Amino acid sequence: MAGEKGNIFKRAWTAVADFFDERFDMRRVVSEFAGHNVPAHVNWLYCFGGITFLAFLIQALTGILLAFYYQPTIDQAYSSVLHIMEDVPFGVFIRSLHAWTANIMILMVILHMLRVFFHAAYRPPRELNWMTGVILFFTTVTFGFSGYLLPMNQLSYWATKVGSEIAGSMPFVGSEIQTFLLGGTKIADATLSRFYAIHVIILPIAISVLLGLHFLMVRKQGIADPL
Ligand code: HEM
Numbered sequence: 001m002a003g004e005k006g007n008i009f010k011r012a013w014t015a016v017a018d019f020f021d022e023r024f025d026m027r028r029v030v031s032e033f034a035g036h037n038v039p040a041h042v043n044w045l046y047c048f049g050g051i052t053f054l055a056f057l058i059q060a061l062t063g064i065l066l067a068f069y070y071q072p073t074i075d076q077a078y079s080s081v082l083h084i085m086e087d088v089p090f091g092v093f094i095r096s097l098h099a100w101t102a103n104i105m106i107l108m109v110i111l112h113m114l115r116v117f118f119h120a121a122y123r124p125p126r127e128l129n130w131m132t133g134v135i136l137f138f139t140t141v142t143f144g145f146s147g148y149l150l151p152m153n154q155l156s157y158w159a160t161k162v163g164s165e166i167a168g169s170m171p172f173v174g175s176e177i178q179t180f181l182l183g184g185t186k187i188a189d190a191t192l193s194r195f196y197a198i199h200v201i202i203l204p205i206a207i208s209v210l211l212g213l214h215f216l217m218v219r220k221q222g223i224a225d226p227l
Helices: 002-024 026-034 044-067 077-086 091-118 127-149 154-168 174-182 189-221
Strands: none
Touching: 002 026, 044 091, 044 189, 077 091, 091 127, 127 154, 127 189, 154 174, 174 189
């Protein structure tokens, strides 16, 4: 009986695979993308890039769920977060997962960067991938900074105040950058709208494009040989 069931699943799976294969040459595309052997020298130190990517996927999924309930205005941000924590089913879990995974993502990207650095994998022909990585690193940190304001609690307020004042102290362009970030001269509704747009629209688009380039280059150039 169990063998027959397994058989049905196998035949259904083969039928679905055949359907897509006939139309999109899927088997060749999948084997082109995923059918490579891992080089023999690769060990657990090489897992940090993949874990960073997994963290990003968790952030995208939990972030979308949070966006169903979060309200980006000074009056409602904090109370909407309380509502998520107290009333929404699985709200505490989803919000905590989002907050913890943000920290894990930053830790993992740093470990990944150190791994690449100490294996000198930035050398030719991977310089452009290193540079893409540097932008990815700043994108990840900016995700963290822009997300920090969103709950609009005391920590958020003061971190944003200090962060925007640091930007404001830059020579020549500082005050323009500070006004741009805050949407005025102080933290208000305009600030929250800006940080929210940066957090849920601009950075997700930027990181998706950058990750696409990053992975294409890893695919094309392969994993660097050991030193
Ligand atoms: C969201 C951030 C990032 C993700 C998801 C990510 C993901 C990955 C993955 C999965 C790989 C292949 C396996 C591995 O070596 O770990 C890789 C390789 C690489 N990454 Fe990243 N990465 C990120 C950020 C960075 C940063 C910040 C740098 C450096 C500044 C960087 C530079 C590189 C380089 C040079 C390679 C090729 C390594 C080699 O050939 O040995 N990446 N990345």
